[in-house]
Amino acid sequence: LDRLARSQLHLLQIVEEVEAKGAKLVSVMDNIDTSTATGKMVVGVLAVLAEFERNLLLERSAAGRAIARQRQIRFGRPPKITEALIRQVMLAHDDPNTTVPETCRVLGISKSSYYAALRAGQRSAMEAVEAAA
The missing domain is CATH 1.10.10 (Arc Repressor Mutant, subunit A)
Structure with missing residues (x-):
């Protein structure tokens, strides 16, 4: 489910859209069914955790880039024009x-x-x- 949306809000919007069309979202691998109260709760918790994990990754990446810039490390391909x-x-x-x-x-x-x-x-x-x- 963490690959389905980038934020908790987006995932919940997707679930609402699916249910508004008369369908239900089922994650076979995680054994989650959004048509049940427990399934909705689990989706909500997983969405929060996925967003938290993504935010941690972004923070760590930004910190790593800042450290690399301080050390004057260049990013990307080396220039072709030497x-x-x-x-x-x-x-x-x-x-x-x-x-x-x-x-x-x-x-x-x-x-x-x-x-x-x-x-x-x-x-x-x-x-x-x-x-x-």
Whole structure:
């Protein structure tokens, strides 16, 4: 039942909707029948416990992310656009005999990654010029 809804209120709303349509909610694995007083009580208790467990999980996750941020741990995939890739794309771009598709094939990147690296290289070059001025 904890997979059926994300909160106690939502689960109880689902049970009400099912009963309003003349049906009853039965959990065969848990042996719970919402057409009985005991079944409704058990669903309510399980819903409270499931919501409590979910809230604990969210709190622990947030605390873990905060600790990781304090330790400067990066989340997600490592960036595709590295300094080495930017240099290679810039060199290939400056070579009039090299095409974009050929560079992408050799470097194993997509065209969007090529152009993202090219923009990053051009930004770096502009920042270097501005810093020197």
